[in-house]
Amino acid sequence: MRIDVFGKQAQQLKKAKGDLKTAIQSYNLSDGFIDYVDQRGGHYTKELAINLI
Numbered sequence: 001m002r003i004d005v006f007g008k009q010a011q012q013l014k015k016a017k018g019d020l021k022t023a024i025q026s027y028n029l030s031d032g033f034i035d036y037v038d039q040r041g042g043h044y045t046k047e048l049a050i051n052l053i
Helices: 002-015 021-026 033-038 046-052
Strands: none
Touching: 021 033, 021 046, 033 046
16 A cells, blocks of 8 residues: 555656645645646745645
8 A cells, every 4th residue: 555655646746847746745645736837937835735735
């Protein structure tokens, strides 16, 4: 089970272009968070995380 979670996190980190904060928030919020961030400048901000909720 842990390997599956790690694998998903690794995929999210790759999709987030190495942005660890975006990858972590995508795990917490939804897989769509990475696309949401990409459409709004491509860099994680606390405001983006709050606005998605």
